[in-house]
Amino acid sequence: MGNADSDEYPPMESVADGGGHRVAIPPPRPFFESLRCSLKETFFPDDPLRQFKGQPPSRRLVLGLQYVLPILEWGPRYSLGFLRADLVSGVTIASLAIPQGISYAKLANLPPILGLYSSFVPPLVYAMMGSSRDLAVGTVAVASLLTASMLGKEVKASENPTLYLHLAFTATFVAGVFQASLGLLRLGFLVDFLSHATIVGFMAGAATVVCLQQLKGILGLTRFTHETDVISVMRSVFSQTHEWRWESAVLGCCFLFFLLLTRYLSKRRPKFFWISAMAPLMTVILGSLLVYLTHAEKHGVPVIGPLKKGLNPPSSTDLAFGSPYLSTAVKTGIVTGVIALAEGIAVGRSFAMFKNYHIDGNKEMIAFGMMNIAGSCTSCYLTTGPFSRSAVNFNAGCKTAVSNIVMAIAIMFTLMFLTPLFHYTPLVVLSSIIIAAMLGLIDYETAIHLWVVDKFDFVVCMAAYVGVVFGSVEIGLVIAVAISLLRVLLFVARPRTFVLGRIPNCNAYRNIEQYPIAKNVPGILILEINAPIYFANAGYLRERISRWIDEEEDRLKASGEANLQYVILDMGAVGGIDTSGISMLEEIKKTVERRDLKLALANPGGDVMKKLSKSKFVENLGQEWFFLTVEQAVGACNFMLHKCKADTKRDGSDEKWNNV
Known part of the structure; x- marks a missing residue:
């Protein structure tokens, strides 16, 4: 869904309720279980105890000796x-x-x-x-x-x-x-x-x-x-x-x-x-x-x-x-x-x-x-x-x-x-x-x-x-x-952000600097954040996203194109987020709304969604503004643009968000 060049868009209900397109929030896990899994992945990524599972005590003793003294494993052969x-x-x-x-x-x-x-x-x-x-x-x-x-x-x-x-x-x-x-x-x-x-x-x-x-x-x-x-x-x-x-x-x-x-x-x-x-x-x-x-x-x-x-x-x-x-x-x-x-x-x-x-x-x-x-x-x-x-x-x-x-x-x-x-x-x-x-x-x-x-x-x-x-x-x-x-x-404190554009004849969205053929979607700014969001980079990302919005609005004004209406953040590369990062997103939401724009998030990971949900950010932004892919987010935003234009022609109203 979400072909930017098409006049046919699915109804908003299918994006929000979606028939399986809603971004899922992982079920909660007990704190100590979550901590145990994190420590296991950090210190035991090779899971050295897996070979002991289901083995009788005598076999466990042999496997333990072979683990400490590998010569006992290859020596008999x-x-x-x-x-x-x-x-x-x-x-x-x-x-x-x-x-x-x-x-x-x-x-x-x-x-x-x-x-x-x-x-x-x-x-x-x-x-x-x-x-x-x-x-x-x-x-x-x-x-x-x-x-x-x-x-x-x-x-x-x-x-x-x-x-x-x-x-x-x-x-x-x-x-x-x-x-x-x-x-x-x-x-x-x-x-x-x-x-x-x-x-x-x-x-x-x-x-x-x-x-x-x-x-x-x-x-x-x-x-x-x-x-x-x-x-x-x-x-x-x-x-x-x-x-x-x-x-x-x-x-x-x-x-x-x-x-x-x-x-x-x-x-x-x-x-x-x-x-x-x-x-x-x-x-x-x-x-x-x-x-x-x-x-x-x-x-x-x-x-x-x-x-x-x-x-x-x-x-x-x-x-x-x-x-x-x-x-x-x-x-x-x-x-x-x-x-x-x-x-x-x-x-x-x-x-x-x-x-x-x-x-x-x-x-x-x-x-x-x-x-x-x-x-x-x-x-x-x-x-x-x-x-x-x-x-x-x-x-x-x-x-x-x-x-x-x-x-x-x-x-x-x-x-x-x-x-x-x-x-x-x-x-x-x-x-x-x-x-x-x-x-x-x-x-x-x-x-x-x-x-x-x-x-x-x-x-x-x-x-x-x-x-x-x-x-x-x-x-x-x-x-x-x-x-x-x-x-x-520096990689952590100054993560890269990119403007994404649509590749012609397909529904892929890529960095417009890497792919010059990628085209900006009218009225929509798509940004990719290429790192986890933590306290060390939250301030920088807030300022950089604001500058991207300023630069995009200046570009649109200079070229005479349609005004900016939506900002989509591609969160696919955001592997984690802390409270400082959540505060940064809340500030970006307020900044976007003050400019009379709307914020949408695409492809947030499970850990990110869990924390955003616990912090009430999902509720404040509205779960209908979370999407599985950038393509779905663009489709929904384009649908709203067309719907707002149709309503404006019908009743002469300039209210953009009365139907959102």
Whole structure:
């Protein structure tokens, strides 16, 4: 009904009483029932308890254990074919985990052996509790940099290594408790406030800073700044030109070139991914042999030195809860925990999408939290699912999380028997490995894509990058999150409103700016509100709707068309409304009536109608002015226009609303 170009309109009674066309008001529900449904949808959208319904107690116990320990679910179906694939993947990622673990531990200003410890216990915990088949657990550069930056401001690792080590364990424990708590309380959606643009800019900025800091190892410097901003780093580098070691620089550039070359070859020929995966371990072996044979450590090439043989020693008694620097450890744990969660879950979801399976974000948070709690008690520092290691695991053809178990066994073998072999590993090799890994995090292609698609997202990305590079890691993160939240607030506080017009030859009504062929309906202004109406935007919407009415009346007066008679608000996109929004609609109704116009609402949702009914707005406006669609509203308004014109011709009256 409601063809604007037709003279045939249904009688008003069919619109008001409608034969089923009346806008329904949802039946009332008890307050606590409504609250329960809202909380369930917010915190349990996946309804994890649905599988327990109708099951006997014994089956519920089994399902509960499988929910907490997913390995109990897929373990009984494990096959020999899966084992072959997971063995290859596990050994491959172990070859990458050994040099990366040592390198990232040095980046965090921790003993290198902790990098190997952190690749032994946490992967075993994740293999039992994680829901991703492809995630390879280990330390990451960004979390290592954050640990060094935030703890190093209060305690210098070179001056008080024991206290620094204990604070690192404490920060890891705090991060684990925080991560597990988010998962248990179903608060995983909080991590979503770190937008894709924020993560891209933050990771690129952190990678840039990490690469610049590796100039210490490349140039063989013994003293270096503890600051992370680019100005401090470059000042430290160029203020010590007299201490640059050409031997170290040549060795570092050669190894870096080799690593980048293997990465390039692996990208050109994906089936040769193992070349890039094995390259870091090959550089460690070659570098160690070179130093051992040439005694380069006596000529300005620093080496790792002796590594302690044996498995992870317990460290639960080393947690520094009584330290005066506990607040620093807590802050470090929360910040690094959030970053580790964002990176790990994003990586896990990416590879799950390729293999068409689902991972549970809250389960992942619990798994990350438990593996970091266990790690903090076994001489490990913060771990998550790094992209580089997970990509190697994926490309190697892993089938299940058993690849993490295989990697942990390989690391265990290394800790028990092979650690003395790393004595002569030059630090410059570790710096080369870190630089090669970090260059892959500078995703300039995504930044260009953000610029093309969404300029605001590009600003968020660059704000994070500039904040990290020229300020600090924490400053960059805070700036990016603040700008992202500002954008959300702007979307809420300044929602878009559009004028709708009728598309010729059909009954569709669309935005006249998007569809220039859409025509205004004579005497009727149709506005679409494109957001929920809350206290934050009620005032703006009131003013904007009034301005739309003013602009429409001025346009009609200038063009000599028929005067404005009706204002229709399309409420289809209004998902919710509060008391401030209801007050705004009441004020709009009064404003419209003062102008001798009539207000109609089209397609209001159930929650909106329920609140409008309880507030008596439906009664005050009249339920006959609520319509299922814009088309029905236009039809009714056109019918009234024609009826008023006919009555005016018949009795000469100028009363417009005597028949409404």
